[in-house]
Amino acid sequence: MNGRDExxxxxxxxxxxxxxxxxxxxxxxHSIADLARLADMDEAAVEATIEELESEGVIRGYQxxxxxxxxxxxxxxxxxxxNVTLDRETGYDDIAARLVEFPEANSLxxxxxxxxxxxxxxxxxxxxxxxxxxxxxxPVPEITQTVTHYIMDTYKExxxxxSDGHEDDRLSVSP
Amino acid sequence: MKLADRVEAVPPSxxxxxxxxxxxxxxxxSLGVGEPDFAAPWSxxxxxxxxxxxxxTSYTANRGMAELRAAIAAHVDDRYxxxxxxxxxxxxxxxxxxxxxxxxxxxxxxxxxVAVAQPAYVSYVPGVTFAGGEVVDVPTRAAxxxxxxxxxxxxxxxxxxxxxxxxxxxxxxxxxxSRDELEPVARFARExxxxxLSDEIYAALTYAGEHASIATLPGMAERTIVFNGFSKxxxxxxxxxxxxxxxxxxxxxxxxxHQYSLLSAPTTAxxxxxxxxxxxxxxxxxxxSQYDRRRRFVLSRFAEMGIDCFEATGxxxxxxxxxxxxxxxxxxxxxxxxxxxxxxxxxxxxxxxxHLRVSYATGLADLREAMDRIERFVG
Ligand SMILES: Cc1ncc(COP(=O)(O)O)c(C=O)c1O
Numbered sequence: 001m002n003g004r005d006e007x008x009x010x011x012x013x014x015x016x017x018x019x020x021x022x023x024x025x026x027x028x029x030h031s032i033a034d035l036a037r038l039a040d041m042d043e044a045a046v047e048a049t050i051e052e053l054e055s056e057g058v059i060r061g062y063q064x065x066x067x068x069x070x071x072x073x074x075x076x077x078x079x080x081x082x083n084v085t086l087d088r089e090t091g092y093d094d095i096a097a098r099l100v101e102f103p104e105a106n107s108l109x110x111x112x113x114x115x116x117x118x119x120x121x122x123x124x125x126x127x128x129x130x131x132x133x134x135x136x137x138x139p140v141p142e143i144t145q146t147v148t149h150y151i152m153d154t155y156k157e158x159x160x161x162x163s164d165g166h167e168d169d170r171l172s173v174s175p
Numbered sequence: 176m177k178l179a180d181r182v183e184a185v186p187p188s189x190x191x192x193x194x195x196x197x198x199x200x201x202x203x204x205s206l207g208v209g210e211p212d213f214a215a216p217w218s219x220x221x222x223x224x225x226x227x228x229x230x231x232t233s234y235t236a237n238r239g240m241a242e243l244r245a246a247i248a249a250h251v252d253d254r255y256x257x258x259x260x261x262x263x264x265x266x267x268x269x270x271x272x273x274x275x276x277x278x279x280x281x282x283x284x285x286x287x288x289v290a291v292a293q294p295a296y297v298s299y300v301p302g303v304t305f306a307g308g309e310v311v312d313v314p315t316r317a318a319x320x321x322x323x324x325x326x327x328x329x330x331x332x333x334x335x336x337x338x339x340x341x342x343x344x345x346x347x348x349x350x351x352x353s354r355d356e357l358e359p360v361a362r363f364a365r366e367x368x369x370x371x372l373s374d375e376i377y378a379a380l381t382y383a384g385e386h387a388s389i390a391t392l393p394g395m396a397e398r399t400i401v402f403n404g405f406s407k408x409x410x411x412x413x414x415x416x417x418x419x420x421x422x423x424x425x426x427x428x429x430x431x432x433h434q435y436s437l438l439s440a441p442t443t444a445x446x447x448x449x450x451x452x453x454x455x456x457x458x459x460x461x462x463x464s465q466y467d468r469r470r471r472f473v474l475s476r477f478a479e480m481g482i483d484c485f486e487a488t489g490x491x492x493x494x495x496x497x498x499x500x501x502x503x504x505x506x507x508x509x510x511x512x513x514x515x516x517x518x519x520x521x522x523x524x525x526x527x528x529x530h531l532r533v534s535y536a537t538g539l540a541d542l543r544e545a546m547d548r549i550e551r552f553v554g
Binding site: 023027034036037038039040166168170171172173174175 | 188190193194197198203205207208209210212214296297298346468469471472475476516518539543
């Protein structure tokens, strides 16, 4: 449906592959040696499996999770709900293919419910983000309506909390 | 004031000394902690809060809320193939600790001999002593992966004991016992008419195969009391909730003491526990898989350092051989020079000397740093 490679090998994701995927999703900076220890594999197998996951497109990239409030100037981000109309020639994938080209588009997801696409946009200022939505997103012919929500604060991103977390208040040595 | 002799006979826990040493320093990474580093699952915490908001602050039935006992019985049947009647054979207590204490008091007469497989959790020996019993030390050995054998029971005089206490998955060794390995122990218990107290509080944290309870072996349910609780699997140590499972007469006897000393286990914790059983299976599975990764990490690091460590397959402990013969001196020097706290194995009784208990209930980043420091220290 989305045109991605769906041959059997990239879906067969059990065992070592699943474990490495889980470990890297938690912390992409684990060293190969640590991954080998954590997954109980040898280092060569870890490297080969990661290469496989990358070349098959299962792993698409690695990024730092940044707390936007600690960045100067703080980037402006917005969630944009987009409604679209489809016709015989144009499907969701075609519209998505245009939207993902914009560097301002951080993420784009097709969702169920009241609207079709959830688009996350990032820019240096509110006016830059507004202008991008008004001048680039809204005019896309198939997009019939956009609703923009500016993000005011971020508490958790990709499973990582932005607060400084819970103190370890356990006794330092206990039975 | 005069203190009772049986209290004076029990020295303060050897853990205490290391706790005090560790508390003196700022930068300690502790691998000496006997409890999870996770907080209790949010769903269970919310159930506790909710019960308070609804004003559920009364005592419960002595044996625990009927709904909780039913959930416990269903859970242990589902997970461990243990069948207990929630009305007659389940006692909810303030931690497995209280369950163990009332069991010793309910079952041990002054002078009775109680065999305790060791190294073991630090409460059994004092618990037996407070109840007036005499402890028969039954050491297990690194060479046998700290599994309890019928030969060890025989050799150390357990045949004329009244009770046998064992704990698998084990604190401090991380050892587990399979059904096949439990079989000869069960036979020994039947032959010598021993009552078995089986502390299975780490049952959910078993990493190779399924946990086997000795109570599921033929002829054992009627002579075994199983102890379990919410502290380890559900990371609920501070809520203080556990339970005992056993034949009606034993549970009734234990409840006789419990009803006078506790009346009932903490009500708020019972609500959290009920939710834990109903909704927190995934959280337990997630914590277990985190522990398992750390376990593999720690075992590999020890192997690479040339430190001998048998493959612990349960709880959240590794039990390596101390790089220096005097494990207590090693642990002290390690703490002093690197700020890494571990507990010398001798604290856990017979068979523990010369080893170190290394808890991996610590985040991976700290665990990595601690292992680096140990490596530099022994290198
Ligand atoms: C083997 C063992 N049994 C019992 C306990 C006590 O558990 P609870 O918190 O349920 O009293 C512990 C706690 O460290 C333990 O390790």
